[in-house]
Amino acid sequence: MLNTTELFEQLDFQENPQFEKIIANLVGQQYSIVDGFFNESEVNTLRKRLLELYDQEQFKKSAIGNKTNELIEKEIRGDFILWIDEAQASHQAEQVFFNKINNLVHYLNKTCFLGILHKEFHFAVYPKGTYYQRHLDTFMNDQRRKLSVVCYLNDSTWRSENGGELIIYTPNGEVSVVPKPGRLVVFESQVLEHEVKKVTHDKRLSITGWLKTR
Ligand SMILES: O=C(O)CCC(=O)C(=O)O
Numbered sequence: 001m002l003n004t005t006e007l008f009e010q011l012d013f014q015e016n017p018q019f020e021k022i023i024a025n026l027v028g029q030q031y032s033i034v035d036g037f038f039n040e041s042e043v044n045t046l047r048k049r050l051l052e053l054y055d056q057e058q059f060k061k062s063a064i065g066n067k068t069n070e071l072i073e074k075e076i077r078g079d080f081i082l083w084i085d086e087a088q089a090s091h092q093a094e095q096v097f098f099n100k101i102n103n104l105v106h107y108l109n110k111t112c113f114l115g116i117l118h119k120e121f122h123f124a125v126y127p128k129g130t131y132y133q134r135h136l137d138t139f140m141n142d143q144r145r146k147l148s149v150v151c152y153l154n155d156s157t158w159r160s161e162n163g164g165e166l167i168i169y170t171p172n173g174e175v176s177v178v179p180k181p182g183r184l185v186v187f188e189s190q191v192l193e194h195e196v197k198k199v200t201h202d203k204r205l206s207i208t209g210w211l212k213t214r
């Protein structure tokens with residue numbers, strides 16, 4: 001019998017401990033939290049890019065639904081978003097982001113046969129006082145959303161007192177996630193309800209997206 005490492009060698013495939021952890025977590029508890037998914041310099045590059053686009057007023061009020069079917073509903077969510085078009089992503093920041101995400105997607109498809117064929121990602125800014133009420137990411141019309149992926153781009157001065165925690169409602173209780181820079185959260189879009197608590201200081205910065213089947 002081959003062990004996993006030998007099997008991967010034969011498949012000309014490099015085992016990735018970080019991705020393995022995500023898979024093990026997803027199998028065991030339907031979500032995974034990975035610190036340092038993006039390193040400090042990558043987070044700085046991404047944050048700078050986000051703020052540049054935000055300052056150019058390219059963001060718009062978020063809506064309920066998906067990219068093609070949006071309904072603005074201020075009571076439910078208060079963030080501002082900008083969809084990222086990967087095909088147009090010429091900037092270094094977007095390339096850093098998609099390189100790593102695409103590696104993860106290839107890994108998931110190869111090792112778990114997840115069949116991820118599409119992705120959609122947006123930058124998000126939650127100004128002070130905003131939140132996103134408890135919801136399921138597939139609630140409107142998108143059953144193709146398989147995994148939700150959130151990556152936090154706040155700077156290192158972000159504190160838990162700033163609010164804006166992500167609460168994931170699991171069968172075993174609530175999990176509270178502080179939006180620390182570089183932290184990635186992945187969870188099953190069709191299964192786990194979640195919410196973003198009100199931001200009480202500063203503005204909360206992130207990239208959120210979905211890995212989708214056909
Ligand atoms: O920013 C987060 O932590 C989660 C955002 C979210 O739930 C969403 O955009 O659907």
Ligand SMILES: [Fe+2]
Pocket residue numbers: 135136137148194
């Ligand atoms: Fe969500």
